[in-house]
Amino acid sequence: MQFVLLGFSELSDLQGFLFGMFSTIYIIIITGNSLIIILTRLDPALQKPMYFFLANFSFLEICYVSVTLPRILVNLWTQDRNISLLACATQMCFFLMLGATECFLLAVMAYDRYVAVCHPLHYAVVMNQMICVQLAVGSWLMGIPVQIGQTAQIFSLHFCNSNQISHFFCDIPPILKLACGDTFAHEISVYLIATLFVAVPFMLILVSYSKIIFTILKLPTASGRAKAFSTCSSHLLVVLLFFGSATITYLRPKSKHTAGIDKLLSLFYTIVTPMFNPMIYSLRNKDVIAALRKLLFKK
Numbered sequence: 001m002q003f004v005l006l007g008f009s010e011l012s013d014l015q016g017f018l019f020g021m022f023s024t025i026y027i028i029i030i031t032g033n034s035l036i037i038i039l040t041r042l043d044p045a046l047q048k049p050m051y052f053f054l055a056n057f058s059f060l061e062i063c064y065v066s067v068t069l070p071r072i073l074v075n076l077w078t079q080d081r082n083i084s085l086l087a088c089a090t091q092m093c094f095f096l097m098l099g100a101t102e103c104f105l106l107a108v109m110a111y112d113r114y115v116a117v118c119h120p121l122h123y124a125v126v127m128n129q130m131i132c133v134q135l136a137v138g139s140w141l142m143g144i145p146v147q148i149g150q151t152a153q154i155f156s157l158h159f160c161n162s163n164q165i166s167h168f169f170c171d172i173p174p175i176l177k178l179a180c181g182d183t184f185a186h187e188i189s190v191y192l193i194a195t196l197f198v199a200v201p202f203m204l205i206l207v208s209y210s211k212i213i214f215t216i217l218k219l220p221t222a223s224g225r226a227k228a229f230s231t232c233s234s235h236l237l238v239v240l241l242f243f244g245s246a247t248i249t250y251l252r253p254k255s256k257h258t259a260g261i262d263k264l265l266s267l268f269y270t271i272v273t274p275m276f277n278p279m280i281y282s283l284r285n286k287d288v289i290a291a292l293r294k295l296l297f298k299k
Helices: 009-042 049-078 085-118 120-126 129-141 144-154 172-178 184-217 222-250 259-283 286-296
Strands: 002-005 082-084
Touching: 002 085, 009 049, 009 259, 009 286, 049 085, 049 129, 049 259, 082 085, 085 120, 085 129, 085 144, 085 172, 085 184, 085 222, 144 172, 144 184, 172 184, 184 222, 222 259, 259 286
Parallel strands: none
Antiparallel strands: 002 082
16 A cells, blocks of 8 residues: 655645755754764763763664655655655654653653752762663663554554655654544544653653752852853753643644644654754753864864
């Protein structure tokens, strides 16, 4: 069985422009996130748990965007929008697994900031190298079995109405729309898994940051408060961008889904957010800026 991705079909006059724009964005994402990985590996000042998790996050963003964007570029270049059922299922599975990893990794990064700000004297003990590696590995692996199962469940449905996917890539909402018969049980399964992988990490992040803010407000000096806020604000901004769009996409009822809004949200959290993440983390972080200057202007 073949599916047809119709995400850009109504923009046929802009195919060349879109290819150029998305190619540029892909290069920016790969370059920006790779630069952060290189900096955290080479600079001694960045050999801290915060930057270990940031390097993991940057590598994740490269993988995350590479699941969807190269296929989009091929479709735009060749005008061939066909995708096999196996390729569609594989794309969805990796997209969901990496999305779950991002949710957990953002929660781990919030926990790291919580320990650093609220328990600074115990930070080196609590966030030792073994704990950091375990938290990172757990973030990468926890979603794999569940998302493989969810993908298998969705593609076990019968698709008798149409094979035309009104989207840029294979995602849950547009695939469920093609299924015939009652999909209520599958929708409930999607909501439960989304609650587990999106809502729970987001609540843990909110709890961490509420405690962080409460602790920061008790600091005696304005400079201390400003420094503490600066180390957390970039991560909080990334959290709001990612979780905001993901929550709207996966926790809305099926009746509320519209192709236009789904496409816009998907572009936002699959392409736009990964592009801005390196800028957010580098431009708002003095240590990263200093490391970049040392790398670029090294004699």
